[in-house]
Amino acid sequence: MDWKIPLADLDINQEEEAALLAVLRRRWLTMGAETEAFEAEFAAFTAAEHAVAVTNCTVALHLACLVLDLGPGDEVILPSLTFVATANAVRYTGATVVFADVISEQDFSISPQDIEAKISPRTKAIIVVHYAGYACDMPRILALAEKHDLAVIEDVAHAPGASLNGRRLGTWGEVGCFSFFSNKNMTTGEGGMLTTNDAQIAARLRLLRSHGMTTLTWDRHKGHAWSYDVVAPGYNYRLDEMRAALGRVQLRKLPANNARRQELSDCYEELLSQMAPEITVPFSQHPGQSAYHIRPILLPAHIDRETFMANLKQRGIQTSIHYPPIHHFTEYRQAAAHYHLPVTDEIAAREVTLPLFPQMDTTAVNEVVTAVRFALLD
Numbered sequence: 001m002d003w004k005i006p007l008a009d010l011d012i013n014q015e016e017e018a019a020l021l022a023v024l025r026r027r028w029l030t031m032g033a034e035t036e037a038f039e040a041e042f043a044a045f046t047a048a049e050h051a052v053a054v055t056n057c058t059v060a061l062h063l064a065c066l067v068l069d070l071g072p073g074d075e076v077i078l079p080s081l082t083f084v085a086t087a088n089a090v091r092y093t094g095a096t097v098v099f100a101d102v103i104s105e106q107d108f109s110i111s112p113q114d115i116e117a118k119i120s121p122r123t124k125a126i127i128v129v130h131y132a133g134y135a136c137d138m139p140r141i142l143a144l145a146e147k148h149d150l151a152v153i154e155d156v157a158h159a160p161g162a163s164l165n166g167r168r169l170g171t172w173g174e175v176g177c178f179s180f181f182s183n184k185n186m187t188t189g190e191g192g193m194l195t196t197n198d199a200q201i202a203a204r205l206r207l208l209r210s211h212g213m214t215t216l217t218w219d220r221h222k223g224h225a226w227s228y229d230v231v232a233p234g235y236n237y238r239l240d241e242m243r244a245a246l247g248r249v250q251l252r253k254l255p256a257n258n259a260r261r262q263e264l265s266d267c268y269e270e271l272l273s274q275m276a277p278e279i280t281v282p283f284s285q286h287p288g289q290s291a292y293h294i295r296p297i298l299l300p301a302h303i304d305r306e307t308f309m310a311n312l313k314q315r316g317i318q319t320s321i322h323y324p325p326i327h328h329f330t331e332y333r334q335a336a337a338h339y340h341l342p343v344t345d346e347i348a349a350r351e352v353t354l355p356l357f358p359q360m361d362t363t364a365v366n367e368v369v370t371a372v373r374f375a376l377l378d
Ligand SMILES: *Cc1c(COP(=O)(O)O)cnc(C)c1O
Pocket: 056, 057, 058, 059, 082, 083, 085, 086, 129, 155, 157, 158, 178, 179, 180, 181, 191, 192
C-alpha cells in the first residue's frame, strides 16, 4: 500500500551511501575497525564506559540476561506493554517472566509500586522499557533494586539520546539494550548495541557475542593473534562493517532528528488538544528528555478502534498499535493467567500510534489530526 502519510520513514541519503561504498571498497566486511569506531562513538554519545555492538536488540537483551546469570528458577519482572522480544529474551535463559503493570493512562512506564508487589524470593532482575522514548522512574526503580538486591536491564530500543536528570537512558541499570531496526530513531537495517559501565560485564558480553572465543578474526588479521581458546558456549551475535558504517552516520544525525521529532510531537499535542480534546495524549509533562520515538494516543472508551484506524487508512494515513500486550499472546497466555494488569489492559484496548518521523512537516501533522477529528465523528 502506498501511504500518503506513513507511520515512519527513513532518513537515508548520500551520506549513508558513501559510507557503505567506502566499507565495500576496503574489502573487510565482518566485525573490525568500523564496528570498533561505531562502539567508541556510541559509548561517547551515551556517556557509557563501554558499548558492544550486536546483531539486533533481541540478542542484546539475551546477552544482558546471560551476563547477569539469569537462568531456570529465577524470576524477572518486566512490563507486558512492550514488544515481545523483551520477554522472549528472558525465556531463552530458562528464567521466568513476571509481568508488572504500567503506571497510568498518562504514563505507560512500568509501575514501581507494582514491581514491588511482584517481587518474590526468586526475583533476580527487573527489565524496564522506556516506552516511546520517555524515561521510566529510574531513581525509584534503582532504589527498589538496591533494597532487594536485583539487577536492572534497560530496554532502550525506543530511547537512544533520551535522558533523565541529565543522565542518558541506557546508563542507569547494569546494562542498556538498543535497537537499530529499520523503524527505530536510528537504523542499520538490523542492528543493536549494549551499554554498560562495568568492565567485567563488557568483557563477558564481547566473549559471548563471538562464540566464547578469546580472540577475533580481526585480531588475527591484524597479526595480533594467531590462535584462540574457547571459554564459554558463546554465540555469533556480531554486527558487520556495513551496518556499523550506517550506524555511525545515523548516530551523527540522531540529535537533530530527535529534536525534529520533539517539534512534531509538540505540534501533535497542541493540535489534538484544540481539535480533539476527547483524545488522551500520554506523557504530557513527563520528566526528562524523551527521544520521541512514536506518538501514542488513547481513544475515548466508546470509539471502535478498528473503524477509527480504517477511517484514517482511507485517507492514506498509516497507524499502528503499541502494543498488543504480551500476556494476551497464546504463548504467554497460560503462564500469565493469574496476572492482574488492569492499566495495561485498558491502554492496550484504546491505544493508537500516529505517524511520526523527522521528515514529516506540520502540514502533515495537521492533516493527521484533522483526520482524527473526522474519524471521531463517524
Ligand atoms: C524493536 C524493539 C525490540 C527488538 O529490537 P530488534 O533490534 O528488532 O531485535 C525490543 N524491544 C523494544 C521495546 C522494541 O521496540
